[in-house]
Amino acid sequence: MGAAGSGCELPVTFTLEESYQPKTVSIAPDDPLAELAKKGPVTMVCEIDAKPAGNIGFLRVYAGDKAELRTSLEAFIGKGALEPAFTDLRIGDRAAVEVVYQQKSPLDDGEVDKERAFVVETAQGIVVVALDSFDSDEHESILPAYELAKSTLA
Numbered sequence: 001m002g003a004a005g006s007g008c009e010l011p012v013t014f015t016l017e018e019s020y021q022p023k024t025v026s027i028a029p030d031d032p033l034a035e036l037a038k039k040g041p042v043t044m045v046c047e048i049d050a051k052p053a054g055n056i057g058f059l060r061v062y063a064g065d066k067a068e069l070r071t072s073l074e075a076f077i078g079k080g081a082l083e084p085a086f087t088d089l090r091i092g093d094r095a096a097v098e099v100v101y102q103q104k105s106p107l108d109d110g111e112v113d114k115e116r117a118f119v120v121e122t123a124q125g126i127v128v129v130a131l132d133s134f135d136s137d138e139h140e141s142i143l144p145a146y147e148l149a150k151s152t153l154a
Contacts, residue, residue, distance in 0.1 A: 001048070001149070008046030010061060011122035014129075015152040017145040019052040020059070040075025041067050042128050048145075050133075055141045057133030059149060065125045069097040072126055073119045077101055082112060091153050094120040098150075105135070114139040118150060129153075 002013035007022035016022065025044045027037045037044040042062035050057045064072065070086060077084060077099060084101035098118040105111035116139075117130035131146040133139040 008048075008061065010046060010127065011063065011124040012120065012127050013154050014149040016048060016059075017050075017053055017148060020145060021049045021052050023047050023049065039128075040078070041065065041072050042076060042126065050138075050142050050145065053145070055133070055138055056135075057131070057138045057142045059142070059146060060130045060132050062128040062130065063125060064128075066121070067126055069095065069119050069121065069126065073097050073099050073117065073128070076117060076119070076128055076130075077103075077115070080104065081115070089118075091118065091120055091150055094122070094153070096120045111135065116143075116146065120153065 001016045001022060002010035008024050025037060025047050027034050039062060042064035044060055045063045046061040048059040080103060082102040084099050087098045089096050089098060096118050100116045102112045103115045105113055114136045117128055119126055119128045129149055131142055133142050
């Protein structure tokens with residue numbers, strides 16, 4: 001994933017679960033949907049669908065200009081994040097920060113869902129990989145794919 005011809009060309013590469021389906025996201029800045037693809041300092045560039053593996057959710061990849069990692073991740077999760085726990089780490093040979101947090105369900109049903117993401121530095125700027133699932137149960141089902149992406153990122 002990430003290499004030329006992989007479905008999404010990225011400044012990083014990583015291994016995907018076999019049945020996950022990547023798709024490049026390209027939205028013009030003047031498109032009314034452009035704001036939906038932007039989170040803090042990064043914009044969605046790739047959406048990896050977990051549905052073919054039987055899960056409801058995505059791994060989403062965002063990219064942005066060079067920036068401080070933790071500050072960027074704080075802006076990415078926004079002020080609505082509950083109980084964020086940040087960890088400085090190395091992913092491959094890159095400096096990285098990961099956050100695990102909770103978010104109120106957009107369905108306004110009182111549910112609080114697990115969320116997580118990591119950000120790494122690249123020569124082209126920063127890249128965020130986020131696990132976006134339907135609910136906390138789906139989060140747990142997609143977590144191995146997220147961990148595979150994190151452990152194989154180069």
